[in-house]
Amino acid sequence: WDRRICRPSELGIYLIDALVRLYPEKLPATTLYDMRSMVGNKAIPAAISRGESPEKIIASWSADVEAWRKRRAPFLLY
Numbered sequence: 001w002d003r004r005i006c007r008p009s010e011l012g013i014y015l016i017d018a019l020v021r022l023y024p025e026k027l028p029a030t031t032l033y034d035m036r037s038m039v040g041n042k043a044i045p046a047a048i049s050r051g052e053s054p055e056k057i058i059a060s061w062s063a064d065v066e067a068w069r070k071r072r073a074p075f076l077l078y
Contacts, residue, residue, distance in 0.1 A: 013044070013054045020048060 016035070019027060032045040039045070047057045 010054070010058050013048075013057050016048055017054045 016032075020032075032049050035045045035048075036042055043060070044057060047060070
């Protein structure tokens with residue numbers, strides 16, 4: 001597994017988006033609500049339910065990811 005190629009959090013957004021688009025009638029209404037505990041906020045499930053593209057959702061957290069990378073850099077040992 002190469003984390004530069006496959007990012008699980010991004011893959012998850014694409015999978016949920018595909019399921020919502022392909023099987024909207026089969027997903028319980030609580031699925032996106034319950035997803036909040038997995039992703040840690042309300043913004044991502046809300047964006048999915050509004051039909052925003054996975055690319056837009058992923059881009060929405062890019063500034064936070066970059067800030068986190070800068071904060072963690074001094075602690076990387078290898």
